[in-house]
Amino acid sequence: MRPLCLLFDCDGTLVDSEPLLADEMATSLNAVGLPFQASDYIGEFRGARFRHIVAELERRHGSVDAQRLEPLEREMRANLNHRLATDLTPIEGATEALAVLASIPMGVVSNGPTNKIRTSLRATGLDELFGEHLFSAYDAQCWKPDPGLYLHAARQMGFAAADCVAIDDSLVGVQAALAAGMTVIHLNRFPDVEETPEGAIAITSMFQLPTVISRLTQAQAMAN
Incomplete structure (x- = not known):
């Protein structure tokens, strides 16, 4: 696999x-x-x-x-x-989901500056899970919805885009990851007013994420 x-x-x-x-x-x-x-x-x-x-x-x-x-x-x-x-507080379910998924390589890909990413993760106790795998548009000089930021993150992590799963709540982020050729999970916390773009997998809570990742890995194993 x-x-x-x-x-x-x-x-x-x-x-x-x-x-x-x-x-x-x-x-x-x-x-x-x-x-x-x-x-x-x-x-x-x-x-x-x-x-x-x-x-x-x-x-x-x-x-x-x-x-x-x-x-x-x-x-x-x-x-x-x-x-x-x-x-600052974590998004509901994020801490629990990351604890389940901690054995999988992971990074953070944000349109915000690196110091803001660090401050946010440190304040919510999530910083140790990601280490230095923080990818800022200000460092890459490429902002979502351009796919370049996600592609940059994949390269730095040592993975092909096709082997990456992007989890993003914003439409600009979802569009960027789709254009990069990644599997995309849209955290749609406002399903009454926001539509998940075609090609992305919709979840409404981070509590759902481990189950979706498990299904994706099982499907990949069966395909291989």
Whole structure:
């Protein structure tokens, strides 16, 4: 049987950081005159790069001074890191699922900066499971939904894309992993308002993940 590698998104998949991120984004963007509510992130921009969100808001509401954007993002991320270190909790079922799957090679693949990934995993006690297998779009200079970030992670882990299972809650992440040729599990915690893309496997809770991984490995064994 071919080896298997699990590649997890971070925000919204392993850790419940998105409410904190959305709140800090709203504070920062409103400070420079870009209308934005925390619910806008959850409803429209979940998983998107901060600069992409800024560009889209500027298109709708007018541009802001470009020189203000870098210190704005820096301050926002500093405030967010403080809150992540003190207020963050794991996604329900994530700790239990990872304990069951701990014998399988695994990494984290995120559109966020590496220091944010580290802070999030450390705050929720998940850091030892992943070690240095943390893959940030800022390091790879490639952001989901581009498949390049997932492909980069697979190469660094030493696996072919076809031997990787990506677990992601955001549509941009699911699209990226599908385009990379991976088996994709969509953690769809909002099934009433979000549709799982064709080709991905839908789960609504991380508690379901070990069963799905077991079925995938059994199916692979039978195929071989």
